[in-house]
Amino acid sequence: MSEVSPHSQPILRPPAALGVIGEGQLGRMFLQAAQRMGYEAGVLSAKESSPAGQVAHWSVMGAPDDLAALRQLAARAQAITVEFENVSAPALRWLARQGKLVRPGWKTLWISQNRLREKEFLQRYQIPHAPWRSVRTMADLGGLSDGLGHPLILKTAASGYDGKGQIRVERAQDVESAWSRLGRVACVAEGWVEFAAEISVVVARGADGMAVTYPPGLNHHERHILDSTVMPAPVGPIVALEAQELALGVAEALGTVGVLTVEFFLTVDGRLLVNEIAPRPHNSGHLTIEAALTSQFEQQVRALCGLPLGGTDLVSPAAMVNLLGDLWADGEPDWEAAFRADSGVKLHLYGKQTPAAGRKMGHMTVLDPDAETALARARAARRALTSGHRRGREV
Numbered sequence: 001m002s003e004v005s006p007h008s009q010p011i012l013r014p015p016a017a018l019g020v021i022g023e024g025q026l027g028r029m030f031l032q033a034a035q036r037m038g039y040e041a042g043v044l045s046a047k048e049s050s051p052a053g054q055v056a057h058w059s060v061m062g063a064p065d066d067l068a069a070l071r072q073l074a075a076r077a078q079a080i081t082v083e084f085e086n087v088s089a090p091a092l093r094w095l096a097r098q099g100k101l102v103r104p105g106w107k108t109l110w111i112s113q114n115r116l117r118e119k120e121f122l123q124r125y126q127i128p129h130a131p132w133r134s135v136r137t138m139a140d141l142g143g144l145s146d147g148l149g150h151p152l153i154l155k156t157a158a159s160g161y162d163g164k165g166q167i168r169v170e171r172a173q174d175v176e177s178a179w180s181r182l183g184r185v186a187c188v189a190e191g192w193v194e195f196a197a198e199i200s201v202v203v204a205r206g207a208d209g210m211a212v213t214y215p216p217g218l219n220h221h222e223r224h225i226l227d228s229t230v231m232p233a234p235v236g237p238i239v240a241l242e243a244q245e246l247a248l249g250v251a252e253a254l255g256t257v258g259v260l261t262v263e264f265f266l267t268v269d270g271r272l273l274v275n276e277i278a279p280r281p282h283n284s285g286h287l288t289i290e291a292a293l294t295s296q297f298e299q300q301v302r303a304l305c306g307l308p309l310g311g312t313d314l315v316s317p318a319a320m321v322n323l324l325g326d327l328w329a330d331g332e333p334d335w336e337a338a339f340r341a342d343s344g345v346k347l348h349l350y351g352k353q354t355p356a357a358g359r360k361m362g363h364m365t366v367l368d369p370d371a372e373t374a375l376a377r378a379r380a381a382r383r384a385l386t387s388g389h390r391r392g393r394e395v
C-alpha cells in the first residue's frame with residue numbers, strides 16, 4: 001500500500017488505538033493526554049519500566065528500528081507518533097506503507113534528526129539561521145576559522161541532545177583536536193551567536209494544513225540543559241509575531257502534520273535565528289499543560305487523529321523549572337516543602353528510577369499573572385526541595 005495523502009485521512013475517534021515510539025517523558029505525557037480523551041494509547045519501547053511504559057495501556061517491547069517490533073506495533077496501533085527525533089525514518093516510512101497514520105511523517109524526521117540536513121533545509125527556504133559549514137573530511141576543517149571566526153561550535157550531525165556532541169572551539173589550532181574528540185564523524189560547524197535570549201515556539205499543524213502556535217517561551221539553559229521556561233517570553237509583540245511566523249513557515253515547508261518546536265536565538269542586534277527544529281512537543285512547552293487552553297500533548301493527539309486543533313491562548317502567564325537528578329544528590333527531594341512554600345506549584349515526575357546528574361526527572365509549573373513572578377515562585381519552590389538537605393544546592 002502506498003503512503004496515503006494527508007487530505008484523504010479518516011478521523012480517528014476514541015477509543016482508537018494510538019501508539020508512540022519512544023519511552024521517555026514526552027511519550028508519557030502524550031499517552032496521558034490521549035488516555036484522558038478516551039484513546040487506547042500504548043508505546044513501542046525498548047525498556048520494561050520506562051516513563052512512557054508505566055502509564056501505557058499496552059506496550060510493544062523492542063527497539064524503534066526492529067522490524068519484528070514494528071510489525072507488532074502496526075498490528076496494534078491505528079496511528080503512530082514519535083516522542084524523539086532519532087527514530088529511524090525508514091521505519092516510519094515502512095509503517096506509513098502499512099496504511100498506518102504516521103505523524104509527523106518520515107520526511108520531517110529525516111530532516112530534523114540530522115543537523116546537516118536541517119541547515120540545508122533552512123538555507124533552501126531562506127529561513128534565517130547562524131552561519132555554518134559542513135564538516136565531513138579533514139579538508140573541510142581548513143577554511144572554518146576564516147569563514148566563521150572564533151569561538152565556533154562543532155556539533156555532530158546526528159544524535160546530539162542537551163548539548164551532548166558539541167564542542168566550543170576558541171582558536172584555529174584547536175579545530176582539529178575538537179573534531180577528533182567528536183570521533184571525526186560528520187559535523188556542522190557553527191559561528192558563535194551573541195544572543196540576548198533564547199526563545200522557542202511550539203507549532204501544531206493539522207492534516208488540512210491549518211496550523212496554530214503558542215506564544216514564544218523564554219528559555220534559560222544551565223550547563224547546556226534547559227533549566228527554565230517562561231511563557232510568554234518578554235520580547236514584545238513584534239518579535240513574538242516574527243518568531244511565530246517563522247515557526248509556522250518551518251512547519252509549512254516541512255509539510256509537518258503534528259507538533260513541532262522551533263528553537264531561536266534572539267541576537268543582541270535584534271535578529272531571530274533558527275537554532276534547531278524538534279519534530280515533537282518540547283520541554284519548553286510542558287507548561288502548556290496547565291497554562292494553555294490546550295496542551296502541546298493534546299495537540300499532538302488531535303493532529304494525529306485528524307481532529308480540529310485546540311485553542312492555544314494562555315489562561316495565565318506561567319513558568320516551568322526542570323527537576324534534574326542533581327536534586328537527589330543528598331536524598332529524596334522534600335516534595336511537601338515545595339507545596340508548603342507555594343500552594344500554586346504543580347509537580348510532574350516522570351517515574352524514572354535512577355536519578356543521575358543532568359537527567360531530567362520531572363518539572364514544576366507555576367501560573368502567575370506576572371510571568372517574572374511565576375519564575376521566581378517556581379525557582380523558590382525548587383530551592384525548597386533541598387533546603388532541608390545537609391548541603392542544599394540550586395541546580
Ligand code: ATP
Binds near residue numbers: 163192193224226275
Ligand atoms: P537541546 O537538546 O537542549 O535542544 P542540543 O544538544 O540539541 O540541545 P543546541 O540546541 O544546538 O543543542 O545547543 C544547546 C545550547 O548551546 C543552545 O541552546 C545554546 O545555549 C548553546 N549554543 C548552541 N549553538 C550556539 C551558537 N552557535 N552560538 C551560541 N550558543 C550556542
Ligand code: MG
Binds near residue numbers: 275
Ligand atoms: Mg537545542
